Amino acid sequence: MRILIIEDDKNLCDTLKFQLLQEGLLIDVCHEGPEGLHCMQQQAYDLILLDCMLPEMDGVSLLRIARAQGVMAPVIMITALGELEDKVTGLDAGADDYLVKPFAYEELMARIRSIFRRPAAWAARRELTAGDIALEPDEKRLTGPRGSCSLSRKEGELLEAFLKNPGRTLPRAVLLSRVWGPDAEVEDGNLDNYIHFLRRRLRAVGSRMILKTARGIGYSLCRPED
Secondary structure, three states, X not given: OEEEEEOOOHHHHHHHHHHHHOOOOEEEEEOOHHHXXXXXXXXXXXXXEEEOOOOOOOHHHHHHHHHHOOOOOOEEEEEOOOOHHHHHHHHHHOOOEEEEOOOOHHHXXXXXXXXXXXXXXXXHHHOEEEOOEEXXXXXXXXXXXXXXXXXOHHHHHHHHHHHOOOOOOEEHHHHHHHHHOOOXXXXXHHHHHHHHHHHHHHHHOOOOOEEEEEOOOEEEEEOOOO
């Protein structure tokens, strides 16, 4: 599971990132509103931790824009503003939960577990489909007309990004960030190698879906007729 933290307190970000990494989660971090909105628009995250008070764009405004643009990832709003009116405003803007600073890490994890116990959230995580294929993200298992096969972790994360954005061209930078992380030192050719691996996987399960190259931009997962 990949989590995005949008928080201007860098010390808190570092602490949360360290703790969540120990849970085996993948973590990306940004510190400003516009940057956070751009990351949310990539539709690459399973959960977002969002601070209310951010530079350049506050968290509530950011969330309203993201929800209006179709960003559906669960959001836990984290803030020092604990009045009832503040909570109502955040929840009405599209937050799934609200956590007031200071908080215990154990409470944050309990709220994360609570969100993913909800049937709709589990359904979204457990199977992603497009055309004639389905992916079980947790098991990294791809199924197509001729059977199924297991994927490596990076293959699964890459295919998951495409399945969450079917038909949309995903820039190379977005894919590299989604699979290897925004700060990873990775050669550009690694992405091309994994696209090659995924194309072989699609053929192996008998899928007609195509990983189409947009030269100089990125890749998209399309139906043959697209």
